[in-house]
Amino acid sequence: MSTALDTVTVAGPVDLPLAGELDVQAACGIMHVHGRRSGGPARLGLDYASILAAELAELGAVALKLAHGRGIPLRGVSTSLAQAALLAISQYLAAATTDDDHQEPLIPGGPPFRSADGVFFEIETLDPAVWQRFWPGLGVDERTTSRSWLPFMQRFATATCPLPPRLTETLAARPIADIEDAAVLSGMTLVRVADRPIEISPAFVVRGEGRGYQPVPPVEPLPLSGLLVLESCRRVQGPLAGHLLRLLGATVLRIEPPGGDPLRWVPPIAGRTSARFRALNDGKEVVEIDLSTPEGGNHLLELAVGADVFLHNWAPGKAGQWSLRALDLARARPGILYAHASGWGAELGPEPPVGTDFVVQAHAGVPSSLMTIVDVFGGVVCAHGIVTGLARGATRVDSSLLSAAGRLNAGARRSCDRPLTVPVCDDLAALAADPRFSRALIHADCVLVGSPWEFRS
Incomplete structure (x- = not known):
C-alpha cells in the first residue's frame, strides 16, 4: 500500500x-x-x-x-x-x-514586567497564599494584592491580564535583585525574559x-x-x-x-x-x-x-x-x-x-x-x-x-x-x-x- x-x-x-x-x-x-x-x-x-x-x-x-x-x-x-x-x-x-x-470582561493589560534597572521578567504561582506574601513584601497594600489575584489567574483563560497599576509601578521602581529576593522569600517563581531565543x-x-x-x-x-x-x-x-x-x-x-x-x-x-x-x-x-x-x-x-x-x-x-x-x-x-x-x-x-x-x-x-x-x-x-x-x-x-x-x-x-x-x-x-x-x-x-x-x- x-x-x-x-x-x-x-x-x-x-x-x-x-x-x-x-x-x-x-x-x-x-x-x-x-x-x-x-x-x-x-x-x-x-x-x-x-x-x-x-x-x-x-x-x-x-x-x-x-x-x-x-x-x-x-x-x-x-x-x-x-x-x-x-x-x-x-x-x-x-x-x-x-x-x-458569565463572560469575563476582556480589558487590555498584562505582563511581562520591567524592573527599575530595565530587566524584563515574568512571575508565576498557582497558590494564592504565595501571591498574598509576595506583594506586601514589596510594599503593596493587602486590598490591591487581593483584587489582583483573579485577573492574574484568569490570564490563561482570557489572554489578557489587567492588573492594578500599583503593581507594575511598584516593580518598575525596584531593582531586579530586590524583586528576586522578595520572590524567594514568598515562594514566587520569577523568570527573566531571555535575551535571545533558545x-x-x-x-x-x-x-x-x-x-x-x-x-x-x-x-x-x-x-x-x-x-x-x-x-x-x-x-x-x-x-x-x-x-x-x-x-x-x-x-x-x-x-x-x-x-x-x-x-x-x-x-x-x-x-x-x-x-x-x-x-x-x-x-x-x-x-x-x-x-x-x-x-x-x-x-x-x-x-x-x-x-x-x-x-x-x-x-x-x-x-x-x-x-x-x-x-x-x-x-x-x-x-x-x-x-x-x-x-x-x-x-x-x-x-x-x-x-x-x-x-x-x-x-x-x-x-x-x-x-x-x-x-x-x-x-x-x-x-x-x-x-x-x-x-x-x-x-x-x-x-x-x-x-x-x-x-x-x-x-x-x-x-x-x-x-x-x-x-x-x-x-x-x-x-x-x-x-x-x-x-x-x-x-x-x-x-x-x-x-x-x-x-x-
Missing part, C-alpha cells in the same frame, strides 16, 4: 481565500486573541500557524505509518494552517460561544522497547482505533495531547480526583461543564480516583492492565511518591507506553520552579503572548512523541513545555511579508457563526474545533 502525506494547505476546509500565515492569523482568530492584551488585533511575533501545522503534519505522517503497521487501510492524511490556527484558539472559541451570561533538541525523547501491535479490525478507520489511553493531566498541555490522541481514534480514559477536575466548573459553562474544559476533553471517558491513597494507586494499576498508553503531567516527584513510575506501570502492563508531559523536563534539575506557559515563554525567549501558545504547541509535541513511541514499540516518552518552546524558536526563522488580503476577525462568536468555517467546527452547547487532520482510506 502506498502512503502519502498531502502538502500542508493554507485554508483546508475553511472556505476563505487565505494566502498565507498573515491571512490565517487574521481570519482564524489568532490576531484577535493575541491582541487582547494590547486592546486590538495584533500579529504574533512568529509564524505560529505555519509552525503548528508543520508539527501536526509530521504527527499525521507518523500516525499514518502506525495505521499501516496495525492493518488499518489509510492512504493519506492532510492538514492546513487554518486548522492549526483554530486548534490554537479552541478554548477561547468555546468560551465565546456559550449561552452562559533552541532545545529533540522536542521529545522516545526510549525503550515494548510490544508490537498486531493487525486489528478497526472500530473506525483511524490510526489509533482500538487503543486505550489512560490520561491523568491538568490544565492544557497534557489534556490537549490526550484530545489529539482521541481524534486519532484512541479511547481516552481521564483519571480525575474525587469530585472531578476543578477546571470542569470554571465559567463560562456550556451544558453542565466549563466550555474551555470541553474544548480539550469532550469525548473522553472519566473515572474518579484518589491517587494519593494506596487504594487509588492500585485502581489505576488495574486499569493499566488493559491500556496501551499512560499519560500524565504530574509535578516532579509525584510519580515516585504515589508508586506510579514507569516501572510500576510496566509490572501491571508489560510494554505499556509511559508518557510524561512536564514543564521544564530535566533542564532545571529535579526541583524546578513552577513550569507554566508564560514563564517558559520568558525563559526560552519565545515572542511574548498571553495566548497559551507554548501550552498548545507542547500538547501537539507530546502527542507527536506518543504516536512515534507507539510506531516504534517504545515504552517511554518524555516531552516538556521548554523543549516545545525551543522547537517553536527553531521554526520561527520563517518570515511572512505578504500583505493582508482578508478582514481581521474581531469577534469569535461571529467566526463560529460564519458558514465558511462550518466544515472545521462542531456546533454543540458551545462551538468546538474538529479534527485538524483529514485521513483518506
Whole structure:
C-alpha cells in the first residue's frame, strides 16, 4: 500500500481565500486573541500557524505509518494552517460561544514586567497564599494584592491580564535583585525574559522497547482505533495531547480526583461543564480516583492492565511518591507506553520552579503572548512523541513545555511579508457563526474545533 502525506494547505476546509500565515492569523482568530492584551488585533511575533501545522503534519505522517503497521487501510492524511490556527484558539472559541451570561470582561493589560534597572521578567504561582506574601513584601497594600489575584489567574483563560497599576509601578521602581529576593522569600517563581531565543533538541525523547501491535479490525478507520489511553493531566498541555490522541481514534480514559477536575466548573459553562474544559476533553471517558491513597494507586494499576498508553503531567516527584513510575506501570502492563508531559523536563534539575506557559515563554525567549501558545504547541509535541513511541514499540516518552518552546524558536526563522488580503476577525462568536468555517467546527452547547487532520482510506 502506498502512503502519502498531502502538502500542508493554507485554508483546508475553511472556505476563505487565505494566502498565507498573515491571512490565517487574521481570519482564524489568532490576531484577535493575541491582541487582547494590547486592546486590538495584533500579529504574533512568529509564524505560529505555519509552525503548528508543520508539527501536526509530521504527527499525521507518523500516525499514518502506525495505521499501516496495525492493518488499518489509510492512504493519506492532510492538514492546513487554518486548522492549526483554530486548534490554537479552541478554548477561547468555546468560551465565546456559550449561552452562559458569565463572560469575563476582556480589558487590555498584562505582563511581562520591567524592573527599575530595565530587566524584563515574568512571575508565576498557582497558590494564592504565595501571591498574598509576595506583594506586601514589596510594599503593596493587602486590598490591591487581593483584587489582583483573579485577573492574574484568569490570564490563561482570557489572554489578557489587567492588573492594578500599583503593581507594575511598584516593580518598575525596584531593582531586579530586590524583586528576586522578595520572590524567594514568598515562594514566587520569577523568570527573566531571555535575551535571545533558545533552541532545545529533540522536542521529545522516545526510549525503550515494548510490544508490537498486531493487525486489528478497526472500530473506525483511524490510526489509533482500538487503543486505550489512560490520561491523568491538568490544565492544557497534557489534556490537549490526550484530545489529539482521541481524534486519532484512541479511547481516552481521564483519571480525575474525587469530585472531578476543578477546571470542569470554571465559567463560562456550556451544558453542565466549563466550555474551555470541553474544548480539550469532550469525548473522553472519566473515572474518579484518589491517587494519593494506596487504594487509588492500585485502581489505576488495574486499569493499566488493559491500556496501551499512560499519560500524565504530574509535578516532579509525584510519580515516585504515589508508586506510579514507569516501572510500576510496566509490572501491571508489560510494554505499556509511559508518557510524561512536564514543564521544564530535566533542564532545571529535579526541583524546578513552577513550569507554566508564560514563564517558559520568558525563559526560552519565545515572542511574548498571553495566548497559551507554548501550552498548545507542547500538547501537539507530546502527542507527536506518543504516536512515534507507539510506531516504534517504545515504552517511554518524555516531552516538556521548554523543549516545545525551543522547537517553536527553531521554526520561527520563517518570515511572512505578504500583505493582508482578508478582514481581521474581531469577534469569535461571529467566526463560529460564519458558514465558511462550518466544515472545521462542531456546533454543540458551545462551538468546538474538529479534527485538524483529514485521513483518506
